[in-house]
Amino acid sequence: SQTLKIATIAGDGIGKEVMPEGLRVLRAASQQFNIPLEIQTFDWANCDYYQQTGEMMPADWKAQLQGFDAIYFGAVGWPATTPDHVSLWGSLLKFRREFDQYINLRPVRLFEGVPCPLAGRKAGDIDFLVVRENTEGEYTNLGGVLFEGTDREIVIQESVFSRIGTDRVLRYAFELANQRPRKSLTVATKSNGIAISMPWWDKRADAMAANYPEVAVDKQHIDILSARFVLQPQRFDVVVASNLFGDILSDLGPACTGTIGLAPSANLNPERNFPSLFEPVHGSAPDIYGKGIANPIAMIWSGAMMLQFLGYADAHDAILKSVEDILKAGPHTPDLGGQASTQDVGKAIAQNI
Amino acid sequence: SQTLKIATIAGDGIGKEVMPEGLRVLRAASQQFNIPLEIQTFDWANCDYYQQTGEMMPADWKAQLQGFDAIYFGAVGWPATTPDHVSLWGSLLKFRREFDQYINLRPVRLFEGVPCPLAGRKAGDIDFLVVRENTEGEYTNLGGVLFEGTDREIVIQESVFSRIGTDRVLRYAFELANQRPRKSLTVATKSNGIAISMPWWDKRADAMAANYPEVAVDKQHIDILSARFVLQPQRFDVVVASNLFGDILSDLGPACTGTIGLAPSANLNPERNFPSLFEPVHGSAPDIYGKGIANPIAMIWSGAMMLQFLGYADAHDAILKSVEDILKAGPHTPDLGGQASTQDVGKAIAQNI
Numbered sequence: 017s018q019t020l021k022i023a024t025i026a027g028d029g030i031g032k033e034v035m036p037e038g039l040r041v042l043r044a045a046s047q048q049f050n051i052p053l054e055i056q057t058f059d060w061a062n063c064d065y066y067q068q069t070g071e072m073m074p075a076d077w078k079a080q081l082q083g084f085d086a087i088y089f090g091a092v093g094w095p096a097t098t099p100d101h102v103s104l105w106g107s108l109l110k111f112r113r114e115f116d117q118y119i120n121l122r123p124v125r126l127f128e129g130v131p132c133p134l135a136g137r138k139a140g141d142i143d144f145l146v147v148r149e150n151t152e153g154e155y156t157n158l159g160g161v162l163f164e165g166t167d168r169e170i171v172i173q174e175s176v177f178s179r180i181g182t183d184r185v186l187r188y189a190f191e192l193a194n195q196r197p198r199k200s201l202t203v204a205t206k207s208n209g210i211a212i213s214m215p216w217w218d219k220r221a222d223a224m225a226a227n228y229p230e231v232a233v234d235k236q237h238i239d240i241l242s243a244r245f246v247l248q249p250q251r252f253d254v255v256v257a258s259n260l261f262g263d264i265l266s267d268l269g270p271a272c273t274g275t276i277g278l279a280p281s282a283n284l285n286p287e288r289n290f291p292s293l294f295e296p297v298h299g300s301a302p303d304i305y306g307k308g309i310a311n312p313i314a315m316i317w318s319g320a321m322m323l324q325f326l327g328y329a330d331a332h333d334a335i336l337k338s339v340e341d342i343l344k345a346g347p348h349t350p351d352l353g354g355q356a357s358t359q360d361v362g363k364a365i366a367q368n369i
Numbered sequence: 370s371q372t373l374k375i376a377t378i379a380g381d382g383i384g385k386e387v388m389p390e391g392l393r394v395l396r397a398a399s400q401q402f403n404i405p406l407e408i409q410t411f412d413w414a415n416c417d418y419y420q421q422t423g424e425m426m427p428a429d430w431k432a433q434l435q436g437f438d439a440i441y442f443g444a445v446g447w448p449a450t451t452p453d454h455v456s457l458w459g460s461l462l463k464f465r466r467e468f469d470q471y472i473n474l475r476p477v478r479l480f481e482g483v484p485c486p487l488a489g490r491k492a493g494d495i496d497f498l499v500v501r502e503n504t505e506g507e508y509t510n511l512g513g514v515l516f517e518g519t520d521r522e523i524v525i526q527e528s529v530f531s532r533i534g535t536d537r538v539l540r541y542a543f544e545l546a547n548q549r550p551r552k553s554l555t556v557a558t559k560s561n562g563i564a565i566s567m568p569w570w571d572k573r574a575d576a577m578a579a580n581y582p583e584v585a586v587d588k589q590h591i592d593i594l595s596a597r598f599v600l601q602p603q604r605f606d607v608v609v610a611s612n613l614f615g616d617i618l619s620d621l622g623p624a625c626t627g628t629i630g631l632a633p634s635a636n637l638n639p640e641r642n643f644p645s646l647f648e649p650v651h652g653s654a655p656d657i658y659g660k661g662i663a664n665p666i667a668m669i670w671s672g673a674m675m676l677q678f679l680g681y682a683d684a685h686d687a688i689l690k691s692v693e694d695i696l697k698a699g700p701h702t703p704d705l706g707g708q709a710s711t712q713d714v715g716k717a718i719a720q721n722i
């Protein structure tokens with residue numbers, strides 16, 4: 017089989033601490049499953065680089081990364097030196113958009129060994145996927161300010177939804193739901209308040225649903241949908257949402273399973289015209305950086321999703337099985353009530369594959 | 370003291386069932402506290418009226434309501450006959466905007482007797498207020514569709530934030546936080562993703578914070594903020610948010626306390642240039658309409674907020690005390706595990722004042 021070319025970008029904060037453990041587990045899986053890996057490290061797309069150069073990435077970043085199968089990404093953001101909208105728009109959001117990673121896939125699952133903030137739920141009760149549109153919608157820098165600096169100041173912010181962008185994420189979500197035993201898809205909307213884009217989004221969902229008669233579709237407004245993540249999390253199977261709504265739901269879902277620090281994500285260009293990107297959801301966590309206590313599981317699980325996407329479902333399953341074992345039996349980092357270090361957990365998961 | 374002129378609009382679905390109980394309690398409180406009430410009923414702003422006339426409200430709705438101190442509102446929406454964006458934009462959202470009810474105030478509180486979906490929380494642990502901007506922001510019908518009906522279709526949706534609109538909701542929230550013992554204010558944002566309006570919103574919050582040195586301010590992105598409603602609800606005191614973010618947070622908050630069916634709201638024009646509007650958060654709930662089992666507490670609590678706003682804080686406190694008693698001891702409607710009817714609960718709360 018062909019060598020997988022992986023670009024790694026650790027980024028900022030705990031991104032730098034969890035990356036080595038992600039790589040440790042990736043290498044263990046590659047040995048076990050005979051996956052030829054070629055790994056190359058990139059030292060830009062972080063706020064130190066920005067402080068030195070005034071840019072988050074070199075001008076030829078796209079050319080440098082274009083040949084890779086995937087980008088394995090830690091976390092970016094260091095608000096003490098660099099405003100978030102500068103660091104994010106200069107790196108992560110650029111990748112998502114310019115590499116057309118239009119699917120952001122985020123699993124939500126309740127594990128044994130992870131204290132659940134919801135009462136009376138047990139492992140297996142919660143197991144769903146958030147499919148988030150990842151290139152357009154509410155995340156734009158279009159618009160502007162009128163009467164700037166005066167009492168009459170007015171700001172316009174534009175959201176942009178294209179039929180191409182909307183249909184492809186809906187199609188992906190319907191396909192995914194169709195492959196799962198429950199065949200159930202929840203479509204996040206807010207057509208009762210956001211009066212142009214969301215009624216249109218609903219119509220696109222209806223049109224797509226006509227192609228998937230076996231999928232049970234349920235449109236829910238984002239306010240009540242958020243509430244139901246807390247009240248009835250067992251009812252969800254696949255949830256599809258716009259960029260912003262998907263962002264909210266894919267933090268809220270993991271929060272409901274106690275796995276905010278464990279949640280992985282895949283930023284996919286399904287056609288593989290560009291490298292896809294795999295990253296933990298947790299961000300750079302300045303408050304705990306430098307202590308060696310960050311939980312590396314989100315990074316490791318993201319690596320598993322990367323192998324799955326690149327054709328090694330068996331390696332994915334083995335890593336996830338190992339993660340499940342360690343979550344059950346320890347060692348645990350402090351966020352899960354343990355005393356283990358980032359390294360301890362990474363090593364345990366690698367050895368257990 | 371002056372007669373309070375209250376306009377009642379029951380609206381659709383369970384709005385029609387909970388309104389009589391809200392009025393029952395209001396009348397009981399008015400007797401007890403000698404509050405002169407004049408109540409007038411309006412039979413429009415509902416989907417039946419829309420089916421008959423093609424409009425949600427008569428042309429002179431504003432003139433009809435202008436003289437009232439407050440509107441006591443049930444719920445609007447009947448999707449089986451009328452799309453939500455038609456019924457809502459034709460009534461509730463019109464009131465909010467044209468009566469300049471720029472504050473939407475929504476308390477979140479954990480009560481004894483209400484099963485909490487979060488593990489290990491007890492009454493008193495959660496007690497905060499969501500202050501939502503209620504007239505502008507993400508809720509607009511500005512924008513449009515290009516290349517309509519083709520594969521190149523593109524939809525633009527515009528959000529509009531004014532300095533006037535933003536500063537006044539921030540000021541209200543800072544004032545409120547400043548009066549509370551904890552003096553803590555959380556500002557919802559998404560400046561790392563929504564690149565024009567939200568960094569600007571952050572700047573307005575910073576500018577306002579300079580006037581309130583005693584208030585501890587914490588800006589949080591809406592994704593992680595939603596997560597923290599589940600994980601650390603005890604940390605919140607006052608939360609201020611844009612129209613959309615406030616909508617989400619004020620459903621999620623009540624969900625976290627098990628009080629989705631109990632949550633009240635106040636749509637305030639603090640200057641009293643226009644009538645303010647008081648309504649349950651729950652909506653018209655077509656699924657349970659007609660059974661007489663809707664929980665009337667959100668309607669009743671909204672009535673208490675109305676009396677408070679109109680200067681009768683003692684009546685508010687007495688109603689809320691009665692609600693607390695009934696939540697503890699019953700009778701309970703089925704949503705709280707009981708067998709009581711809407712009427713049973715309304716009568717019990719009225720008698721207990």
Ligand SMILES: CC(C)[C@H](C(=O)O)[C@@H](O)C(=O)O
Nearest residue numbers: 208209239457462616650652
């Ligand atoms: C019905 C809908 C338009 C409304 C809103 O989004 O404001 C409701 O959810 C609310 O919170 O009052």
Ligand SMILES: CC(C)[C@H](C(=O)O)[C@@H](O)C(=O)O
Nearest residue numbers: 104109263297299561562592
């Ligand atoms: C950091 C931020 C721009 C990003 C997003 O909002 O997409 C993050 O929250 C995420 O979910 O990946």
